Amino acid sequence: MARTPQQLDEIRRRVAQIQSWYHRIDLGDGIETPGHFRMADYLRYYHFPERMDGMRILDVGASTGFFAYEFERRGAAEVIGIELPSWGDHDWTPRYRREFEAKAQTEKQNIDREVMLDGFTVVGEALGSKRCKRVFQTIYDLDPNKLGQFDLVFSGAMLMHVRDPILGIQKMRACCKPSGRLIVSLSTTMPDAKDPIARFVGEWNQCNWWQMSPRALDEILKCCDFDRIENRETYTLQDVTGQFHDPTYVCHAFPRQD
Ligand SMILES: C[S@@+](CC[C@H](N)C(=O)[O-])C[C@H]1O[C@@H](n2cnc3c(N)ncnc32)[C@H](O)[C@@H]1O
Numbered sequence: 289m290a291r292t293p294q295q296l297d298e299i300r301r302r303v304a305q306i307q308s309w310y311h312r313i314d315l316g317d318g319i320e321t322p323g324h325f326r327m328a329d330y331l332r333y334y335h336f337p338e339r340m341d342g343m344r345i346l347d348v349g350a351s352t353g354f355f356a357y358e359f360e361r362r363g364a365a366e367v368i369g370i371e372l373p374s375w376g377d378h379d380w381t382p383r384y385r386r387e388f389e390a391k392a393q394t395e396k397q398n399i400d401r402e403v404m405l406d407g408f409t410v411v412g413e414a415l416g417s418k419r420c421k422r423v424f425q426t427i428y429d430l431d432p433n434k435l436g437q438f439d440l441v442f443s444g445a446m447l448m449h450v451r452d453p454i455l456g457i458q459k460m461r462a463c464c465k466p467s468g469r470l471i472v473s474l475s476t477t478m479p480d481a482k483d484p485i486a487r488f489v490g491e492w493n494q495c496n497w498w499q500m501s502p503r504a505l506d507e508i509l510k511c512c513d514f515d516r517i518e519n520r521e522t523y524t525l526q527d528v529t530g531q532f533h534d535p536t537y538v539c540h541a542f543p544r545q546d
Contacts, residue, residue, distance in 0.1 A: 333523045345439065351371065360418075453500075
């Protein structure tokens with residue numbers, strides 16, 4: 289449906305109110321969110337089904353929502369985006385958490401609004417989304433008794449940020465229908481390693497814990513009740529400036545049929 293000039297101005301105004309966008313998302317009528325990563329350029333590496341009609345999809349670590357809204361655009365019946373309610377809820381070190389907690393309440397609220405909360409909402413409203421909603425919780429609390437099970441569970445570029453990626457994968461496995469699949473991407477500086485290597489890369493003020501080789505992710509997935517790994521891809525993610533380069537591994541994992 290055509291948008292009025294007033295509606296377009298309102299979308300531009302709301303986009304401009306947010307300083308920190310993760311995704312660069314096409315909102316139509318020449319409006320784009322000014323995010324760091326234009327994931328539309330990399331979609332081919334993810335091998336998502338072209339059409340997702342009727343599917344229930346879980347997007348874990350949805351951020352500003354590029355993938356969640358892309359799944360809805362492809363026809364998904366329902367998309368749930370999982371995101372942390374607050375910046376402070378990441379798996380920080382105690383020292384970083386102490387320093388963050390010591391900030392003024394208004395500063396913490398601004399960080400949450402800018403980085404964690406508003407982007408996904410602004411995009412959904414601009415696109416007229418009807419079948420995408422967000423649930424605020426950590427990956428560790430995913431529970432099929434609360435959320436049900438899904439045809440597709442997706443986790444893009446987030447397992448590096450959790451202290452216990454194996455528990456995260458177990459939780460996502462529990463939310464996969466037996467006929468479903470998990471699609472995972474992660475940053476890997478070891479795309480060619482033959483061994484299943486995980487390297488600790490933690491620092492006190494970063495929420496980046498593990499680098500895994502693709503073989504390591506495959507083996508962990510197999511340990512977590514997935515038996516078939518398909519659509520294995522590696523590509524280099526760049527930000528829109530071309531200065532940031534991140535080798536990335538993507539694969540599809542299918543639940544073991546008991
Ligand atoms: C690097 S962004 C990736 C965004 C998007 N999935 C993509 O592939 O472009 C990682 C996202 O995971 C979220 N995240 C980090 N730890 C999380 C946790 N324990 N539970 C749920 N989400 C988490 C972050 O807040 C962030 O939005």
